[in-house]
Amino acid sequence: MDEKTAKDLKAKIGNQAFDVTQNKGTEAPFSGEYVDLQDDGLYHCKVCNNALFSSKTKANSRTGPIGLQGWPHFRNAIEGAVKTQLDTSHGMERVEVVCAQCGSHLGHVFEDYKGDGKHYCINSVSLDFKKGDNS
DSSP states (O other): OOHHHHHHHHHHHOHHHHHHHHHOOOOOTTOSTTSSOOOSEEEEETTTOOEEEEGGGEEOTTSSSGGGTTSOEESOOOTTSEEEEEEOGGGSOEEEEEETTTOOEEEEEEEOTTSSOEEEEEOGGGEEEEESOOO
């Protein structure tokens, strides 16, 4: 991304969202605005507005596996909305979640510790929530 495009994007989404979505950063646990949100609606990519997750699949961010507590997490993504790729940063192997439309970093996906599915652990700053239809 060229300097002007980066500057414009930072102005649009803010420094922290830019760091997370473009530099694969993360927000501090329990600091995001969507950690406790339980309203009906859709979560969209902060960068390109692609619909990513329905509130119907949002799990409680204060319970569950210790490593997942503190960030919004979802059991499923909207079909075709996200892509995954291997992340070997920080001396570990994880599966990174990116927006399928613009490639922005969203978070990581983990297998449930009970073996009953996946958890998409997503940074609030990478999302915009739109209340209403969440089908």
